[in-house]
Amino acid sequence: MKEELEEIAKAVRMAVLPVAGTPSAGEIVGHGADGNFSYRIDRIAEDAAFSKIKEMGLKYNILSEESQFQDNGAEETLVLDPVDGSRNAINGLPMFSVSIAVGKKNLAGVRAGLVMDILSGRVYYAEKDNGATMDDKPLKTRKYDERRSVFLLNLGANASSNLYDLSRKSPVVRSYGSAALEICLVAEGRADLY
Numbered sequence: 001m002k003e004e005l006e007e008i009a010k011a012v013r014m015a016v017l018p019v020a021g022t023p024s025a026g027e028i029v030g031h032g033a034d035g036n037f038s039y040r041i042d043r044i045a046e047d048a049a050f051s052k053i054k055e056m057g058l059k060y061n062i063l064s065e066e067s068q069f070q071d072n073g074a075e076e077t078l079v080l081d082p083v084d085g086s087r088n089a090i091n092g093l094p095m096f097s098v099s100i101a102v103g104k105k106n107l108a109g110v111r112a113g114l115v116m117d118i119l120s121g122r123v124y125y126a127e128k129d130n131g132a133t134m135d136d137k138p139l140k141t142r143k144y145d146e147r148r149s150v151f152l153l154n155l156g157a158n159a160s161s162n163l164y165d166l167s168r169k170s171p172v173v174r175s176y177g178s179a180a181l182e183i184c185l186v187a188e189g190r191a192d193l194y
Contacts, residue, residue: 012049012052033066065081100113
C-alpha cells in the first residue's frame with residue numbers, strides 16, 4: 001500500500017514543484033468539490049495524481065478535494081487532497097503537501113494514509129494497527145510539558161471562539177496553513193496539539 005501511495009505523491013510533487021510560487025500557480029480555474037476556488041496548482045496536482053493512478057492500474061473510487069466523487073464500483077475509496085496548503089504553495093511559503101488516504105465508507109474504515117511534504121520530499125505514512133513513520137522511521141509524540149508546549153491552531157476567519165480560548169493555554173501558538181503537515185508535526189513530537 002505504501003509504495004502505491006508514495007508513487008502517486010511523487011507524481012504530484014514533480015508536477016507541483018516547477019509551478020509553486022509562480023504567478024500562474026494562483027490562477028482560478030474553477031471550483032473544487034467543496035465550492036471553494038480551485039487554483040491552477042491544485043488542478044495540476046490532481047491531474048498528476050489521476051494520471052499516475054490510471055498508469056498504475058489502481059482500482060479505487062476517488063474522492064478529491066478538487067473534483068466530484070468518482071464511483072468506480074470499487075470496494076475502497078482513495079481520498080486525495082492534491083495540495084494541502086494551496087495558498088502557501090501559490091505564495092511560495094514553504095509549507096504544503098499532498099495527502100492521500102485509502103479506506104472504506106467512513107473515517108473508521110481508513111486503513112492507510114500518506115502525507116508528502118512537497119518541498120522536502122519527506123514522507124509520513126500511517127497504517128491501521130501498525131503505527132506511523134516519517135521516512136520509514138517510527139514516529140512518537142512527545143510527553144506534554146505545559147511550559148514548552150506548542151499548539152498548532154487554525155485561527156482564521158471561520159475559527160471557533162473555543163480555539164481562541166485554547167490558544168491561551170500554550171506559550172506558543174502557530175498556524176502554518178497545511179493541516180496535514182501540522183498533524184504530522186504533532187505525530188513527530190515537534191508540536192503538542194493540532
